[in-house]
Amino acid sequence: MKEFNNSISIYVxxxxxxxxxxxxxxxxxxxxLPAVRELALDFKVNPNTVQRMYQELEGEGIVYSQRGIGRFVTEDQGMIQGLKLSISRSLIKTFVEEMQALGFQATEIAAEIMNYLQEDQN
Known part of the structure; x- marks a missing residue:
């Protein structure tokens, strides 16, 4: 079960x-995708929360509905790759900003990343 952050909407x-x-x-x-009630039980949230989340994903074009059947993940690989790139850039931005707040320069951040990746391979 996922722990929710109180400063961010649960549906987000x-x-x-x-x-x-x-x-x-x-x-x-x-x-x-799982049915609204099924996912609501999994996350222990109100079904309206999951319904809103699905509506947002549909609005973004990430999922689509088939009336009476359910919701499905887009088959648009370009959309999925774009989503992956967007999320990765957001993570990188947050990481770099945190490292800069600690006083690291760009070259030091890059070196730390390379060191981490090399250690991870061992």
Whole structure:
């Protein structure tokens, strides 16, 4: 069960989680998404919260509805790659800003990343 951050709307946090499922391949293009009530039970939230999250994802073109059948992940690989790039840039931006706040310069940040990646391979 996911712990929610009180400073961010719950539907946004669930939406971010579903986006991660999509860009990581846990959910693939064309896959059917869980029913509103099922996902609401999984996250222990009100079904209206999940409904709103699905509406937002649909508005962004990440999912689509088939009346009476359910919601599905877009099969547009360009959209999924764009989503992946957008999320990665957001993560990088946050990381770099935090490192700069600690006093690191760009070359030091790059060196730290390379050191981490090399250590991770060992």
């Amino acid at each position: 946090q669930i939406m971010d989680e579903v986006k991660r499922w999509i860009i990581s391949g846990k959910l693939k293009g064309g896959d059917k």
